[in-house]
Amino acid sequence: MNPLGFLEDEIKTLKQENRFITPRVLESAQGPVAIVDGKKVINLTSNNYLCLANHPKVKAAAIKATEEFGIGTAAVRTIIGTTSLHVQLEKRLAEFKGTEDSIVIQSGFTSNTAVCQSLMTSPQDVLISDELNHASIIDGGRLAKAKKKVYRHSDMASLKQILEDPEVRSARRKMLVTDGVFSMDGDIANLPEIVKLCKEHDVITMVDDAHASGVLGPQGRGTTAYYGLKGQVDIQIGTLSKAFATIGGYAAGSFNLKQYLQSVARPFLFSSSHPPAVIASCLAGLDVIYGEPERIQKLWDNTKFFKEELKKAGFDTGNSQTPITPVMVGDSKKAQILSDMLFEEGVFALSIVFPTVPLGKERLRTIVTAGHEIKDLEIAAAAFKKCGKKLGII
Numbered sequence: 372m373n374p375l376g377f378l379e380d381e382i383k384t385l386k387q388e389n390r391f392i393t394p395r396v397l398e399s400a401q402g403p404v405a406i407v408d409g410k411k412v413i414n415l416t417s418n419n420y421l422c423l424a425n426h427p428k429v430k431a432a433a434i435k436a437t438e439e440f441g442i443g444t445a446a447v448r449t450i451i452g453t454t455s456l457h458v459q460l461e462k463r464l465a466e467f468k469g470t471e472d473s474i475v476i477q478s479g480f481t482s483n484t485a486v487c488q489s490l491m492t493s494p495q496d497v498l499i500s501d502e503l504n505h506a507s508i509i510d511g512g513r514l515a516k517a518k519k520k521v522y523r524h525s526d527m528a529s530l531k532q533i534l535e536d537p538e539v540r541s542a543r544r545k546m547l548v549t550d551g552v553f554s555m556d557g558d559i560a561n562l563p564e565i566v567k568l569c570k571e572h573d574v575i576t577m578v579d580d581a582h583a584s585g586v587l588g589p590q591g592r593g594t595t596a597y598y599g600l601k602g603q604v605d606i607q608i609g610t611l612s613k614a615f616a617t618i619g620g621y622a623a624g625s626f627n628l629k630q631y632l633q634s635v636a637r638p639f640l641f642s643s644s645h646p647p648a649v650i651a652s653c654l655a656g657l658d659v660i661y662g663e664p665e666r667i668q669k670l671w672d673n674t675k676f677f678k679e680e681l682k683k684a685g686f687d688t689g690n691s692q693t694p695i696t697p698v699m700v701g702d703s704k705k706a707q708i709l710s711d712m713l714f715e716e717g718v719f720a721l722s723i724v725f726p727t728v729p730l731g732k733e734r735l736r737t738i739v740t741a742g743h744e745i746k747d748l749e750i751a752a753a754a755f756k757k758c759g760k761k762l763g764i765i
C-alpha cells in the first residue's frame with residue numbers, strides 16, 4: 372500500500388474546489404511586460420513596485436558583491452553568516468524606518484513568525500490581530516504561546532472591545548499586529564487610531580509593512596511615515612521581496628529589540644544567511660529609492676489611472692487605496708476563468724481564491740508598477756472590460 376495514496380484524493384478535492392495551483396513560468400526578467408509560459412503579457416501580478424528587479428545599478432551591486440564575497444556564506448548569521456554588508460544594511464534599514472536599529476531575517480514571512488514567537492512566550496500573553504492579517508502573522512500566532520484575539524477588519528469598535536476584555540487587561544504582555552497595507556485588498560490600516568488605543572492600554576504595536584515599504588509615505592518609508600507617526604510604532608516589519616525585489620525580511624525597532632531577537636529568534640538562529648549579492652542589491656535598492664523619487668511618483672500615477680479605468684468599466688474594486696487593486700468576482704470558478712481569458716488576451720492577473728481570501732470574496736488581484744506605460748494599462752483595462760462583460764461580471 373502507498374502510504375501517500377491519500378494525496379490523490381486531496382488533489383481531487385482541490386481541483387473540485389478550484390483551489391489546485393500550477394504556477395505559471397516566467398521566462399524573462401520580471402518586468403511590467405514579461406514572457407510567461409511562452410507568451411508576452413502585460414504583467415499585473417508581481418510586487419516589483421519600483422521595477423528594481425532588473426535595475427542596472429542593483430544588478431551591478433549584486434555582481435560586485437559576488438565578485439568580492441562569493442556566492443554565499445554557508446553559515447547562519449550567528450556563526451559566520453554576518454558580512455559587513457549585512458551590518459550596513461541593518462543600519463540603513465533602521466534609518467529608512469526611523470528606528471534605532473533593525474535586524475535582517477530570512478524572509479518577510481519568517482520575520483513575522485520570529486517576532487511573534489520570540490516576544491509572546493506565555494499563555495499569560497495576548498496577541499491581538501486584524502482578521503485580514505497575512506498568513507505569516509497567523510502562523511506567528513500559532514507558534515507564539517500567547518492567547519489570540521482577533522478583531523474585525525479595521526474595526527476600531529471591535530478592537531476596543533478586545534482591549535477592554537478583563538482577560539486582556541490583566542495579561543502579562545500584550546501585542547497588536549496589523550498589516551500596514553492589506554495584501555489582498557490594498558487598504559491601509561488605521562494606524563493613528565490603533566496607536567492611540569494601544570498606548571492607552573499599554574499594548575506593543577507591530578506593523579507588517581510588506582506592501583508599504585518603498586511604496587507609501589515620504590520616500591516610500593511606509594505606513595508609519597505616511598501617518599507621521601515616527602517613533603510611535605514599536606516594531607515595523609518589512610520585506611525585501613516586494614519593492615526591493617530580492618528576498619528577505621527585517622524587523623525595525625529599538626536597539627534592545629534587535630539585541631534580543633538576534634539571540635533568540637529561531638529563523639535567525641537556525642536558518643542560513645542571505646547571499647551577499649542579495650544584501651548588496653538591497654543597499655543599492657535603497658540608493659535608487661532615494662535617488663530616483665520619480666519611480667514612486669510614477670507608481671502612484673499609474674495606480675490612480677488604472678483604478679479609474681477599472682471603475683469606469685464598472686468593476687467592484689473594493690476599498691483599495693494603494694497599487695494593489697482587487698477586481699471582485701465572488702466565485703472561484705469564474706475568477707479562474709477570467710484570469711485565463713485575460714491571459715489569452717495578453718494580460719496576466721492572478722485569481723485569488725479561498726483560503727487566501729474568504730469564500731464569496733474571490734477576486735483577481737492586480738498590481739501596477741512604476742514601469743507600466745499608460746498604453747499597457749489602457750490595453751489591460753480594455754481586456755478586463757471585454758472579458759468581464761463576457762462573463763457577466765460587469
Ligand code: PMP
Pocket residue numbers: 478479480481483505507550552554579581582610611612618619620
Ligand atoms: N506580509 C505580507 C503582508 C505579505 O504580503 C507577504 C508576502 N506574501 C509577507 C509578509 C511575506 O513576505 P516574504 O515573501 O518576504 O516572505
